[in-house]
Amino acid sequence: MQTDFETNVFKLVKLIPKGRVTSYGAIGKALGLTNSARMVGRVLSQSKPDIPAHRVVNRNGLLTGKHHFNPPSLMQKKLENEGIKVSNDKIVNFNNHFWDPLIEL
DNA sequence: GTGGTGACGTTTG
DNA sequence: GCAAACGCCACCA
Numbered sequence: 001m002q003t004d005f006e007t008n009v010f011k012l013v014k015l016i017p018k019g020r021v022t023s024y025g026a027i028g029k030a031l032g033l034t035n036s037a038r039m040v041g042r043v044l045s046q047s048k049p050d051i052p053a054h055r056v057v058n059r060n061g062l063l064t065g066k067h068h069f070n071p072p073s074l075m076q077k078k079l080e081n082e083g084i085k086v087s088n089d090k091i092v093n094f095n096n097h098f099w100d101p102l103i104e105l
Numbered sequence: 106g107t108g109g110t111g112a113c114g115t116t117t118g
Numbered sequence: 119g120c121a122a123a124c125g126c127c128a129c130c131a
Contacts, residue, residue, distance in 0.1 A: 025115090028113085028114085028126090033127085034115090034126085035125055036125090036127060037114055038112085044112060058114085065112030
């Protein structure tokens, strides 16, 4: 059983277009939580394989949560598989791949 | 019930 | 421009 917030996060993450990435703050902001990025990250930790959590990174474009993947390198691999260049655990041209739910939706 | 920590972000010094 | 502190909410010890 999940809260509405978690449901929203799951839905939003599922709506992320292929080859695009977003940030915790953007998701939280879209849900009305301006500074609760931690919550978003926590929710993603409970996300199932059904959720492309690899498309969610921090504001720095850094794959901070890759340690929670299995294996951790899977995150980078998936991003690269979608056409996103990843170097040193961080997204290249992050601004170019950034997907803002507030704008796109 | 209290304290500390966490897939973070923003603001101030 | 870089470093440090605060804020937010939830879970674990």
